[in-house]
Structure formats: C-alpha cells, structure tokens
Amino acid sequence: NAGVTQTPKFQVLKTGQSMTLQCAQDMNHNSMYWYRQDPGMGLRLIYYSASEGTTDKGEVPNGYNVSRLNKREFSLRLESAAPSQTSVYFCASSEGGVLMKAFFGQGTRLTVV
Amino acid sequence: AQSVTQLGSHVSVSEGALVLLRCNYSSSVPPYLFWYVQYPNQGLQLLLKYTTGATLVKGINGFEAEFKKSETSFHLTKPSAHMSDAAEYFCAVSERNNDMRFGAGTRLTVKP
Numbered sequence: 001n002a003g004v005t006q007t008p009k010f011q012v013l014k015t016g017q018s019m020t021l022q023c024a025q026d027m028n029h030n031s032m033y034w035y036r037q038d039p040g041m042g043l044r045l046i047y048y049s050a051s052e053g054t055t056d057k058g059e060v061p062n063g064y065n066v067s068r069l070n071k072r073e074f075s076l077r078l079e080s081a082a083p084s085q086t087s088v089y090f091c092a093s094s095e096g097g098v099l100m101k102a103f104f105g106q107g108t109r110l111t112v113v
Numbered sequence: 114a115q116s117v118t119q120l121g122s123h124v125s126v127s128e129g130a131l132v133l134l135r136c137n138y139s140s141s142v143p144p145y146l147f148w149y150v151q152y153p154n155q156g157l158q159l160l161l162k163y164t165t166g167a168t169l170v171k172g173i174n175g176f177e178a179e180f181k182k183s184e185t186s187f188h189l190t191k192p193s194a195h196m197s198d199a200a201e202y203f204c205a206v207s208e209r210n211n212d213m214r215f216g217a218g219t220r221l222t223v224k225p
Contacts (some may be wrong), residue, residue, distance in 0.1 A: 004156070040217050040218075041217055042117075042119075042203055042215035042216050042217045042218050043157070043203065043205075043215040044214075044215070045212065045213065045214070048212075058212065059212075059214070090156055090157070092156070092157075101159050102157075102159060102213075103156075104156025104157045104158070105156050106154070106155055106156050107154075107155075107156060
C-alpha cells in the first residue's frame with residue numbers, strides 16, 4: 001500500500017552540483033507530476049507527464065529536466081543546482097489528469113548552499 | 114493563465130466554531146476547482162473538487178465548498194471545527210486537464 005514514494009527525503013547540495021529526485025507509484029496511474037512548494041507561494045508545477053513516454057513543461061520548468069522512465073517512475077533532475085532551487089519537492093500521480101484524484105508523495109526537502 | 118487567491122494566510126478558530134477559508138479564482142474558461150489539505154510533513158490530500166453540475170460540493174471530513182461563478186469564488190466551509198482539522202489548506206484551479214495552479218495556502222489553527 002505504498003502509493004507514491006519519493007527518494008531522498010532530505011538532501012543538501014552545493015551550488016553547481018547535480019542530482020536526481022526519484023519518484024515511483026504503484027497504482028498504475030497514467031499521469032505524474034513534479035511540484036515545488038515554497039513559503040507563501042503554494043505549489044507550482046515544474047513538469048508533468050500525461051502518459052508513459054510524454055513530458056510537458058509546467059509553470060516553472062527552468063533549471064530542471066525530467067524523465068518518464070516507465071509507467072511507474074518519473075524522475076526530476078537538477079543539472080546545476082542553484083540556491084533558488086531550495087524548496088520542498090512533491091511528486092504526484094493520478095489516473096487520468098488532475099480531474100482524477102491526485103496522490104502525493106511525502107516530499108523531498110532540498111537545500112542548495 | 115488561471116490563478117488562485119486565498120484570502121488570509123492564517124485563520125484561527127475555536128473548536129466547534131464555523132470554519133471558513135476563502136478562495137477566489139481567475140480563469141478564461143469554466144474552471145475546475147479543488148481544495149487540498151496538507152498535514153505537517155506530509156503530501157497533499159484531496160478534500161473535494163468541482164468540475165460540473167451541482168455547485169455545492171461535499172468532501173471528506175465534513176468539509177464542503179460552493180462554486181459561485183458570479184463571485185469567482187470557491188470558499189471552503191465546515192460547520193464545526195475539530196482539533197484534527199488543524200492543517201494547511203490549498204485551493205487550486207485547472208483550465209486544462211494537466212495544469213493545476215495552487216493558491217499560496219491558508220494555515221488553519223484550532224484552539225481548544
């Protein structure tokens with residue numbers, strides 16, 4: 001009964017380092033999303049994947065890349081981390097777009113120093 | 114693009130009192146509207162959503178929201194607050210199936 005699993009839960013990076021945030025869902029959902037949450041700004045969509053093999057930019061895609069490895073997994077990569085990317089990152093999935101109930105992971109707290 | 118404004122970043126009510134969390138939206142097409150709740154150190158959970166049809170929507174945990182097109186509002190209410198309702202609440206709007214925009218959130222505190 002795992003739902004949406006994100007790894008790692010916490011990460012500290014130095015400016016310029018790269019890393020990949022992992023996300024996996026076990027509900028056979030078609031759609032997956034990456035959001036970032038910043039104080040006073042709610043959640044902002046970074047990228048989404050409507051189905052396996054497709055990805056699209058959201059509201060704030062700059063500085064990020066994504067890969068929909070298969071139906072289960074959707075990773076988010078920071079190629080050269082910047083302090084402005086310090087945030088809490090949430091992965092979510094849904095059966096068919098946001099109109100269907102979306103399930104969220106527990107988040108990854110990323111600090112870039 | 115669509116957007117959401119949540120009035121009041123913090124709301125405090127007494128246990129048993131009415132909960133009212135305000136949300137106004139901007140959308141160029143008939144919107145889909147959502148309320149999500151976030152408990153500390155957790156992801157978001159869907160409380161309720163409006164797509165079409167009845168404008169009064171009932172959700173989990175006794176919450177409901179009413180879509181008022183003329184006021185571009187989707188306020189969340191609960192008749193009687195419980196201590197377990199303390200959390201952060203997010204209103205969201207979507208014009209297209211995969212692009213959902215969130216408000217900044219309202220932190221609800223429930224006093225004993």
